[in-house]
Amino acid sequence: MIGKLEMFIALAHERHFGRAAESLGITQPTLSTGIRQLEEQLGVKLVQRGSRFGGLTPEGQRALVWARQIVGDARRLRDEMRARREGLSGNLRLAVIPTALTWAARLAHRFQRRHPNVDFTILSRPSNEILTLLEDLEIDAGISYLDNEPLGRVSTQELYRERYALLCQPDHPLAGRAALDWAEIGTTQLCLLTPDMQNRRIVNRHLMEAGLSPRIGTTSNSTVVLASLVAAGGWATILPTGLAAYLAEGHGLSHIPIGPADPGHAVGLVAAHQKPHTPVLQSLLAEARSLSERDDA
Structure with a gap:
């Protein structure tokens, strides 16, 4: 049953039989058979079928809520028993907003020094995807904004407060300043993160409140690209300090x-x-709290 529920969750996430099967490492016929068997076991139609995936039925939408809960509980049970048997181990999957990737690296490094049998997979994702990935059980945790968009029912641990700085060449007219007001950015030619990033929306709001409409010549979802453009000359960018x-x-x-x-x-x-968190996740939250307190000291 658990395996078939995982197939159902993957199909609901991908909304495509082929992609769902690929994400699970199985064939499409195996996935289709598993979904049909699950429907037979539950006695309801879960998926609208035609020549392609047609969405979930109302019963399927309700079953998806239960499927996520059951599969999540099964994974937590497995992880807790493994922790009791072997200590903390396994793979922690983190989705992280691009501007917090250095913090994710710090957190993973500190955690692995204490628990060397825990591996990390760290993915760069915009904030609006992170909660969906959590809900779909695609990740174990994320690093994202806590106070700018509705989070729903989640556990949180603040790491830091995001403030901003202008990144520019040493010969830029503003480079010698100790600090800047937003209004002083003026007509500086900027490259910024793409509009789907919450950081970009925050920066846009600050610029608008300062009465500015600077030329934004290039956008990217990668902070490495932005820094490379600045290093190449002619550009500046705005990033967390x-x-x-x-x-x-x-x-x-x-x-x-x-x-x-x-x-x-x-x-x-x-x-x-x-309730309760798995031992690994509880330890990760504690490590995040320790890292935050150390940074504040």
Whole structure:
């Protein structure tokens, strides 16, 4: 039953029989047979079928809620028993907003020093995808904004407060400043993250409130691309202060904090709300709390 429920969850996520089968590493006929057998066991039609996937039936939508809960509980049971038998081990899957990837690396490094049998898979994803991935059981946790969009029923642990800096060449007219106001960015030619990124929406709001409409010549969903453009010359970008400092050091660039100072936007670890959490996930939340406290010290 658990295996068939996992097939059903994958199909609901991919909305395509071929892609769902590929994601599970099985053939499409095997997936189709598993879904039919699940429908027979439950006594209802779950999937609208035609020449292609036609969506879930109303019964299928309700069954999906139960399927996620049952499969999630089964995985937590398996992980807890393995932890009791072997200690903390396995693979933790994290989806992380691009501007927090350096924090994800710090968290994984600290965690693995304590628990060397736990591996990490770290994926870069926009914030609006992270909650969906959690809900679909595609990841174990994420690092995202905590206070800018509705999160629903999740467990959270703040890591840091996001504030911003201008990343530019050392010969840029603003490079010698100790700090900047948003209005001083003026007509600076910028390259920024793509509009689907929450960081970009926050930056847009600050620019708009300062009465600015700067030319944004290039956008990318990669902060590495933005830093490379700045290093090539003629561009500047706006990134969180910690990330800007990290990229500046590696490329010989300047970074200037942008004010006025405010509380910033909370960024932290998010995980599905569970009682209890698995030992691995509980330890990850504790490590995130320790990392946050150390950074604040």
